[in-house]
Amino acid sequence: MTDLTHIRNFSIVAHIDHGKSTLADRLIQATNTVPDRDMKEQLLDAMDIERERGITIKANTVRIEYDALDGQHYVLNLIDTPGHVDFAYEVSRSMRAVEGSLLVVDSTQGVEAQTLANVYQAIDADHELIPVFNKIDLPASDIDRVAEQVEDVIGIDASGAIPVSAKTGEGIRDVLESIIANLPPPEGNRDAPLKAMLVDSWYDAYLGVIVLVRIKDGVLKKGDRVRFMQNGTVHQVDRIGVFKPSMQTVDDLGPGEIGFLTASIKQVRDTRVGDTITHEKKPCDGPLPGFKPSQPVVFCGLFPVDSAEFEDLRDAIDKLALNDASFSYEMETSAALGFGFRCGFLGLLHLEVIRDRIEREYDIELITTAPSVIYHVFMKDGTKIDLHNPADMPDLTHVDHVEEPRIKATILVPDEFLGDVLKLCQDRRGIQEDLTYAGSRAMVVYDLPLNEVVFDFYDRLKSVTKGYASFDYQLTGYRQDNLVKMQILVNEEPVDALSMMVHRDRAEMRGRAMCEKLKDLIPRHMFKIPIQAAIGGKVIARETLAALRKDVTAKCYGGDATRKRKLLDKQKAGKKKMRQFGKVDIPQEAFISALKMDS
Numbered sequence: 148m149t150d151l152t153h154i155r156n157f158s159i160v161a162h163i164d165h166g167k168s169t170l171a172d173r174l175i176q177a178t179n180t181v182p183d184r185d186m187k188e189q190l191l192d193a194m195d196i197e198r199e200r201g202i203t204i205k206a207n208t209v210r211i212e213y214d215a216l217d218g219q220h221y222v223l224n225l226i227d228t229p230g231h232v233d234f235a236y237e238v239s240r241s242m243r244a245v246e247g248s249l250l251v252v253d254s255t256q257g258v259e260a261q262t263l264a265n266v267y268q269a270i271d272a273d274h275e276l277i278p279v280f281n282k283i284d285l286p287a288s289d290i291d292r293v294a295e296q297v298e299d300v301i302g303i304d305a306s307g308a309i310p311v312s313a314k315t316g317e318g319i320r321d322v323l324e325s326i327i328a329n330l331p332p333p334e335g336n337r338d339a340p341l342k343a344m345l346v347d348s349w350y351d352a353y354l355g356v357i358v359l360v361r362i363k364d365g366v367l368k369k370g371d372r373v374r375f376m377q378n379g380t381v382h383q384v385d386r387i388g389v390f391k392p393s394m395q396t397v398d399d400l401g402p403g404e405i406g407f408l409t410a411s412i413k414q415v416r417d418t419r420v421g422d423t424i425t426h427e428k429k430p431c432d433g434p435l436p437g438f439k440p441s442q443p444v445v446f447c448g449l450f451p452v453d454s455a456e457f458e459d460l461r462d463a464i465d466k467l468a469l470n471d472a473s474f475s476y477e478m479e480t481s482a483a484l485g486f487g488f489r490c491g492f493l494g495l496l497h498l499e500v501i502r503d504r505i506e507r508e509y510d511i512e513l514i515t516t517a518p519s520v521i522y523h524v525f526m527k528d529g530t531k532i533d534l535h536n537p538a539d540m541p542d543l544t545h546v547d548h549v550e551e552p553r554i555k556a557t558i559l560v561p562d563e564f565l566g567d568v569l570k571l572c573q574d575r576r577g578i579q580e581d582l583t584y585a586g587s588r589a590m591v592v593y594d595l596p597l598n599e600v601v602f603d604f605y606d607r608l609k610s611v612t613k614g615y616a617s618f619d620y621q622l623t624g625y626r627q628d629n630l631v632k633m634q635i636l637v638n639e640e641p642v643d644a645l646s647m648m649v650h651r652d653r654a655e656m657r658g659r660a661m662c663e664k665l666k667d668l669i670p671r672h673m674f675k676i677p678i679q680a681a682i683g684g685k686v687i688a689r690e691t692l693a694a695l696r697k698d699v700t701a702k703c704y705g706g707d708a709t710r711k712r713k714l715l716d717k718q719k720a721g722k723k724k725m726r727q728f729g730k731v732d733i734p735q736e737a738f739i740s741a742l743k744m745d746s
């Protein structure tokens with residue numbers, strides 16, 4: 148157990164690619180936490196995969212021992228956090244477990260949207276920040292400009308900022324000394340009853356659920372019987388330890404310390420992040436203020452292309468969910484797609500990560516239906532429905548009004564792309580709230596419907612700004628609007644997987660675009676196929692796919708048998724990836740591609 152004044156707990160926050168993981172590596176190396184021969188790049192990230200902790204969205208922890216210039220020995224606990232906007236929640240909970248953060252800014256790039264988002268979270272958490280200007284080894288590094296930006300845009304004092312190169316190691320000692328000098332030590336009382344925060348938890352094949360804890364008061368020992376206050380469950384602690392960064396058991400954990408416990412807990416779902424852990428016999432007076440549980444905001448259906456793989460899909464989803472409490476799912480049946488799952492995610496990246504893992508690691512080909520947000524549907528009889536799936540939208544005659552979730556989006560972009568960004572936001576029904584400049588960069592704040600952002604907003608933003616824009620968002624609440632369900636009919640049959648909620652004013656444009664896309668994506672058949680978009684019973688757009696005249700091999704006149712066979716094989720393989728809708732085969736890509744907007 149370490150004396151409180153010799154502990155510093157901190158996290159590293161940064162915009163993506165500004166060098167957070169590389170800096171963590173250097174801190175670990177400079178303090179000889181890991182012998183040089185075991186040192187590899189992105190140590191904390193790599194460990195994720197080794198430990199099969201699942202998606203690399205989780206915060207990672209490492210305990211560093213440091214002999215400071217004042218001759219004293221310190222214990223530094225570092226929590227590394229994910230950078231992507233979907234996982235902002237992870238950042239906020241890591242911040243609650245520490246007293247301060249290093250704010251890494253790439254000195255060749257400057258302040259970006261996540262830099263700002265992180266600062267706001269730090270201020271919320273009442274947190275000390277040390278600005279660190281990274282990549283000073285690069286010729287494009289401009290510390291003065293970045294310092295000015297930090298002061299102008301973020302409004303924090305940059306005079307104590309530390310220039311470093313996480314690549315060469317220059318400035319790393321200064322970072323360590325600044326942590327000791329400028330971050331406050333934790334507070335806590337070792338004689339008080341145990342009060343510990345459940346910061347994170349994950350599943351380990353050998354040890355069961357591992358719980359990351361931050362001790363506030365009291366002492367945690369192996370063998371203790373502890374109560375998880377919100378859950379009400381009691382467990383016997385069978386192991387406690389710290390990450391260096393590999394797991395090392397210790398005898399006890401005292402106030403201010405960060406470590407882990409195991410207690411034969413079977414499922415991650417049995418542990419609630421933000422819960423307070425105390426002793427069963429001598430409990431603390433009350434729980435710590437908990438965090439709100441993370442709520443899925445984006446929903447979509449996942450169906451196996453080959454319906455025989457449904458059980459495999461169930462198995463894959465069960466396994467993934469074991470380690471990811473923010474991913475929700477329930478079984479769903481669709482007239483067109485058969486059995487599958489309706490899944491909830493924290494955002495689009497989260498959706499993509501899970502989908503890719505199912506396809507790659509479990510080798511199951513999937514059809515992903517249109518991502519949707521949760522709408523509040525107010526019925527004429529006074530009841531309210533939370534609509535997760537556009538296919539379940541009740542008949543309009545019974546609906547009084549519909550509300551949709553809105554976000555506050557912050558976008559930082561070089562001046563020359565500003566016009567394109569404003570147009571994109573405007574096209575997505577955005578309302579401009581703010582526009583300011585910091586040098587040659589503009590910062591725009593928009594109020595946007597989440598629904599218009601979930602599909603391909605980020606891709607579009609990157610493409611119109613050649614990758615120079617950065618983006619961050621927070622949910623702000625619900626607002627009523629003129630929203631309707633649009634159905635797509637192929638050969639007169641509704642394809643429920645392509646149903647979507649749209650704004651009435653944009654329905655026709657979206658309907659037309661969808662029909663045109665589908666016309667290109669659906670192969671011709673022996674008969675004519677009408678493709679229609681409809682609201683209620685009313686068709687608002689229509690395309691017709693002409694009937695097939697020749698077979699695919701007809702153009703290989705001359706009888707090149709191998710070529711013919713190859714073509715036929717290709718056609719056969721293509722068939723496997725298609726789903727039959729009535730008499731029509733629709734290829735898998737059609738479901739995703741049709742939904743991409745060109746605006």
Ligand SMILES: Nc1nc2c(ncn2[C@@H]2O[C@H](COP(=O)(O)OP(=O)(O)OP(=O)(O)O)[C@@H](O)[C@H]2O)c(=O)[nH]1
Pocket residue numbers: 161162163164165166167168169170229230231281282283284285311312313314315
């Ligand atoms: N030249 C130079 N390159 C650096 C420096 N620090 C990081 N990099 C490079 O910048 C890139 C991003 O660094 P990461 O450490 O992965 O950045 P990150 O912020 O952790 O990114 P995520 O983990 O993806 O959020 C990598 O290619 C690093 O090698 C530096 O001081 N100098």
